[in-house]
Amino acid sequence: MQTLPNHTVLIIGGGIAGLATAVRLIQIGIKPIVLEKRPFLGGRAYSFTDRDTGTEIDNGQHVFIGACDHFQQYISVIGASNQVRLEKRIGFPVLKHGKVGWLKARKLPGPLANLSALFGYKHVGFIGKFRILWALLSIKTARLGPTSTHDRFSFDDWLRDHAQTNETIQNFWNLIILPSLNDNIESVSAHTGIELFKVALLGTANNPAMGIPLFGLSTLVGENAKKFIEGHGGEIRTGINVQSLEITKGRISGIRTSKDQLIEGEAVVSAVPASAMTPLLPSGSRVKEDFFTPAESVRTAPIVAIHIWYDRPVMTDKFVATIDSPLQWVFNDTDLKSLNEKGQHIVISLSGAWKWQDKSKKQLREIFTEEMTNTFPAAKDANVEKFAVVKMLEATFQVAPNSRKQRLSQRTPLPGFYLAGDWTDTGWPSTMESAVRSGNLAADYIAEDIRR
Numbered sequence: 001m002q003t004l005p006n007h008t009v010l011i012i013g014g015g016i017a018g019l020a021t022a023v024r025l026i027q028i029g030i031k032p033i034v035l036e037k038r039p040f041l042g043g044r045a046y047s048f049t050d051r052d053t054g055t056e057i058d059n060g061q062h063v064f065i066g067a068c069d070h071f072q073q074y075i076s077v078i079g080a081s082n083q084v085r086l087e088k089r090i091g092f093p094v095l096k097h098g099k100v101g102w103l104k105a106r107k108l109p110g111p112l113a114n115l116s117a118l119f120g121y122k123h124v125g126f127i128g129k130f131r132i133l134w135a136l137l138s139i140k141t142a143r144l145g146p147t148s149t150h151d152r153f154s155f156d157d158w159l160r161d162h163a164q165t166n167e168t169i170q171n172f173w174n175l176i177i178l179p180s181l182n183d184n185i186e187s188v189s190a191h192t193g194i195e196l197f198k199v200a201l202l203g204t205a206n207n208p209a210m211g212i213p214l215f216g217l218s219t220l221v222g223e224n225a226k227k228f229i230e231g232h233g234g235e236i237r238t239g240i241n242v243q244s245l246e247i248t249k250g251r252i253s254g255i256r257t258s259k260d261q262l263i264e265g266e267a268v269v270s271a272v273p274a275s276a277m278t279p280l281l282p283s284g285s286r287v288k289e290d291f292f293t294p295a296e297s298v299r300t301a302p303i304v305a306i307h308i309w310y311d312r313p314v315m316t317d318k319f320v321a322t323i324d325s326p327l328q329w330v331f332n333d334t335d336l337k338s339l340n341e342k343g344q345h346i347v348i349s350l351s352g353a354w355k356w357q358d359k360s361k362k363q364l365r366e367i368f369t370e371e372m373t374n375t376f377p378a379a380k381d382a383n384v385e386k387f388a389v390v391k392m393l394e395a396t397f398q399v400a401p402n403s404r405k406q407r408l409s410q411r412t413p414l415p416g417f418y419l420a421g422d423w424t425d426t427g428w429p430s431t432m433e434s435a436v437r438s439g440n441l442a443a444d445y446i447a448e449d450i451r452r
């Protein structure tokens with residue numbers, strides 16, 4: 001490990017981006033201080049004990065795919081590789097009005113494995129499959145350079161211009177877009193949609209394979225990172241609400257907390273969401289406001305998770321996607337976490353959940369327990385032992401058309417001030433992968449600037 005002389009780097013935010021920044025800085029030889037306003041780490045990826053049921057649950061089902069190499073590297077560095085499991089290739093059942101169609105890759109080399117998943121898929125007809133192949137070919141050849149115009153229109157528009165129909169869009173494209181980008185296909189930019197399919201389906205067989213946390217998120221991304229950071233001389237201070245940046249003679253000199261405490265540092269990384277970053281900038285000086293202003297336009301989208309504990313198993317697969325049903329994606333948490341239970345814990349993950357975010361727990365219970373019995377026959381005879389709802393209203397940032405310019409570089413024009421966070425310019429949508437990439441980039445810029 002190469003070491004750099006003692007420099008104080010402060011990181012605002014103990015979510016995955018802030019923790020990944022700290023881990024990378026430690027690898028570079030800098031011992032950072034992480035300042036987190038809440039009493040726990042993990043940011044938007046955490047677990048907690050539900051008050052009504054007394055059970056530890058995640059704030060939302062988190063999955064990753066094989067292509068998330070920075071996230072997996074981070075998990076490995078913090079010593080948690082055995083707390084996640086990655087499938088070998090893509091394979092999951094899709095339920096539509098009681099009929100099952102599998103998207104399952106065969107053992108074939110390279111992208112052929114992923115394309116083979118399409119051939120056996122029953123919810124798209126023969127001609128539809130050729131349409132999809134045609135669009136995938138156009139995705140492969142699409143150039144997404146800085147001058148490309150793909151960010152100006154929606155992925156839905158782009159697909160329809162490339163021979164796609166309601167059938168292929170609803171039964172294939174949106175099945176992947178909605179949970180991956182947390183929004184409907186009409187609302188996401190063509191740029192992001194194309195990028196997603198280029199990386200996932202047109203890469204190796206491993207790229208779209210699903211990865212699942214086997215432990216609660218607070219343990220996986222919080223406790224393991226804390227152990228690594230503190231074990232290597234870094235510091236984590238929770239309960240510190242950072243109010244503003246301190247700037248002396250045009251460069252960063254530290255931060256000020258909501259209790260008016262000054263903490264000095266030669267470099268500061270903001271690893272908070274865009275909406276929490278802009279208020280940190282001192283209002284009087286309007287520091288390089290042209291650079292930071294686009295971040296004020298970042299918008300967010302909700303995810304609602306429904307947890308149902310049945311007294312007996314109601315589904316046999318690990319996870320199931322649905323079409324034409326409000327269930328979207330259903331996860332068998334008991335099986336995924338290898339819990340030795342008589343009953344079964346089911347997690348229904350609702351992306352782009354504007355329709356559900358204002359519904360009461362009672363309403364959601366009626367709608368979703370009924371929908372479960374319609375979709376999984378075994379649920380008819382099962383009793384619901386516990387029921388919980390977690391609403392995350394600002395779960396992810398939106399990747400709407402024309403939103404790319406809102407994603408700022410990790411190196412800012414304010415000397416000593418850096419950005420991390422899933423929303424910064426990483427090329428990835430709002431994911432744990434993007435959060436880790438942003439942290440790695442911020443740390444590398446700091447090291448580069450210090451060496452200079």
Ligand SMILES: Cc1cc2nc3c(=O)[nH]c(=O)nc-3n(C[C@H](O)[C@H](O)[C@H](O)COP(=O)(O)OP(=O)(O)OC[C@H]3O[C@@H](n4cnc5c(N)ncnc54)[C@H](O)[C@@H]3O)c2cc1C
Nearest residue numbers: 013015016017037043044060062063242395421422431432
């Ligand atoms: C329900 C749900 C499901 C999701 N599903 C997936 C999934 O399946 N796969 C996937 O890859 N991603 C998923 N995501 C997205 C993923 O969780 C985020 O992309 C990632 O956690 C963002 O990390 P971050 O560090 O950039 O931001 P955050 O997690 O938001 O971290 C920011 C941290 O900064 C702290 N903070 C804010 N302001 C201050 C301040 N002034 N002073 C000090 N601290 C401050 C916050 O408390 C927080 O801890 C999901 C998110 C949600 C909510």
